[in-house]
Amino acid sequence: MLVPSPLAALAPVDAEVPAEPLAHETASDRIRHRLMRAGQRYHANDNIAAYVREGELAELRSEVEGRLREVLHALVIDIGNDHNTADTARRVAKMFVDEVFHGRYQPAPKVTAFPNVSRLDELMVVGPLAVRSACSHHLCPIMGKVWIGVLPNASSDLIGLSKYARLCEWIMSRPQIQEEAVVMLADELERRIRPDGLAVVMAADHYCMHWRGVKDADAAMQNAVMRGAFKQNADLRREFLGLLRKDGD
Numbered sequence: 001m002l003v004p005s006p007l008a009a010l011a012p013v014d015a016e017v018p019a020e021p022l023a024h025e026t027a028s029d030r031i032r033h034r035l036m037r038a039g040q041r042y043h044a045n046d047n048i049a050a051y052v053r054e055g056e057l058a059e060l061r062s063e064v065e066g067r068l069r070e071v072l073h074a075l076v077i078d079i080g081n082d083h084n085t086a087d088t089a090r091r092v093a094k095m096f097v098d099e100v101f102h103g104r105y106q107p108a109p110k111v112t113a114f115p116n117v118s119r120l121d122e123l124m125v126v127g128p129l130a131v132r133s134a135c136s137h138h139l140c141p142i143m144g145k146v147w148i149g150v151l152p153n154a155s156s157d158l159i160g161l162s163k164y165a166r167l168c169e170w171i172m173s174r175p176q177i178q179e180e181a182v183v184m185l186a187d188e189l190e191r192r193i194r195p196d197g198l199a200v201v202m203a204a205d206h207y208c209m210h211w212r213g214v215k216d217a218d219a220a221m222q223n224a225v226m227r228g229a230f231k232q233n234a235d236l237r238r239e240f241l242g243l244l245r246k247d248g249d
């Protein structure tokens with residue numbers, strides 16, 4: 001007999017999305033149905049802030065807390081009597097929703113762009129910016145650094161130094177895949193700055209490699225995205241990478 005995959009049951013087809021919110025719907029149901037009605041993707045590293053209404057994050061937090069209590073229960077941990085884990089579900093729910101994954105639920109940070117009045121057209125390097133993220137596969141921490149190279153033109157918009165860090169944090173505070181995280185960050189910066197060239201380099205430790213799996217303590221991953229002038233001009237690329245090497249290690 002063919003047993004249907006439990007995942008298939010979790011991926012409702014359009015016909016199953018109620019047109020109106022139902023009375024018994026949880027906050028996650030309501031948000032999910034809004035996303036589905038709008039045809040919006042809601043993968044782990046997508047931002048869904050536009051589909052979350054006032055007050056729903058608090059509801060989501062308690063829903064997650066309840067589910068985490070079930071996970072602890074399934075792990076045969078006596079949360080009723082073990083004083084260490086009595087409050088763990090609440091702490092982890094808050095950590096997920098408000099802290100380490102807040103980049104899924106909060107709108108983009110306010111970033112003011114300035115016109116490039118001095119008509120700067122020289123290579124700018126920003127970094128290293130600290131990266132604190134988590135892998136989508138195991139929800140294990142990813143800790144690393146990001147460097148950004150920008151080659152502006154006279155009509156580019158410039159953003160303040162601290163805003164690079166805010167945008168980077170917003171993108172990384174989601175369950176991520178490093179290869180996709182650098183592309184997301186590059187897209188976001190390119191859209192806002194409209195430079196002639198943009199480069200993003202990320203180097204990070206994946207704790208799923210240390211804590212579990214191959215337990216390779218030295219494993220780190222490096223990724224680079226090169227756009228526009230950085231892709232076409234080998235000298236510019238060399239200059240950028242040379243600057244990283246100097247302050248990198």
Ligand SMILES: [Zn+2]
Pocket residue numbers: 135136137138139140206208209
């Ligand atoms: Zn992993």
